[in-house]
Amino acid sequence: MVSEFAPELQFYFNPNCPYAQRSWIALLELNVNFKPIEIELGSDNKTDWFLALNPNGKVPVIQQGETIVYESLIVNEYLSEVFGGHLMPSEAGKRAWGRILMGRCDSHLVKLSYSYLSHKREEDSAKDEQLKQDLEAELRFLDQAIQKGGGTYFLGEELSLVDIAYVPFFQRISVTLPAFKHFDLKEKNLPYLNQWLEAIALRESCIKTSMNPEKIKEIYSHFLKIDYFKKVGIATQ
Numbered sequence: 001m002v003s004e005f006a007p008e009l010q011f012y013f014n015p016n017c018p019y020a021q022r023s024w025i026a027l028l029e030l031n032v033n034f035k036p037i038e039i040e041l042g043s044d045n046k047t048d049w050f051l052a053l054n055p056n057g058k059v060p061v062i063q064q065g066e067t068i069v070y071e072s073l074i075v076n077e078y079l080s081e082v083f084g085g086h087l088m089p090s091e092a093g094k095r096a097w098g099r100i101l102m103g104r105c106d107s108h109l110v111k112l113s114y115s116y117l118s119h120k121r122e123e124d125s126a127k128d129e130q131l132k133q134d135l136e137a138e139l140r141f142l143d144q145a146i147q148k149g150g151g152t153y154f155l156g157e158e159l160s161l162v163d164i165a166y167v168p169f170f171q172r173i174s175v176t177l178p179a180f181k182h183f184d185l186k187e188k189n190l191p192y193l194n195q196w197l198e199a200i201a202l203r204e205s206c207i208k209t210s211m212n213p214e215k216i217k218e219i220y221s222h223f224l225k226i227d228y229f230k231k232v233g234i235a236t237q
């Protein structure tokens, strides 16, 4: 239930943006009373008023009174601290491990999966194989990380900011890798990761914020045609 005493917070987002989805999930999990403001990418985010909120011109951004926070992982740490804190463990060592895993999402999983996705096998099959193996190694690392956590989620039995960091990207690659690379996570020997995928598929916050799989395919098919992920630096050349 949303508390009538929760301070009002503005959430600037775009429903197709995986980074904004991270903060959207955190807002729902923390039961925050927020006002969503949809930003059209390519126009609204280039305006002076938006650049005054986030000089990088990117979503997500949250504004709570005088406080403005951007960068999804930092937004989520802020939200967790201000609205209850239960999305990060109380033990400092576990929090540190959680932050290592969160940082690794963008530097490893996103980079490796979008590089493999963006690569055209017919141009260089050996490179395609290498990119696939690099991605598989990271998926094995994540599978073992979940096993090490000792529960369904990355840090144990409770959902944390670590899971929230990964959810939007796994939702997207679970659709795009089979569709465009014939690479199906379910067919790989990743028991802990596949169990995690099943758990997040049932979680209300993840369902409510997810993109329709057909829409993911449509948008990514266009992005892949125009080499978008390489152009914006998410995928390696």
Ligand SMILES: N[C@@H](CCC(=O)N[C@@H](CS)C(=O)NCC(=O)O)C(=O)O
Pocket (backbone or CB within 6 Å): 016, 017, 018, 019, 020, 041, 042, 045, 057, 058, 059, 060, 070, 071, 072, 073
């Ligand atoms: N590192 C940022 C990335 C945010 C990001 O790249 N957002 C994209 C949309 S998915 C955006 O706003 N792009 C607008 C632009 O670059 O013009 C975060 O974690 O918040």
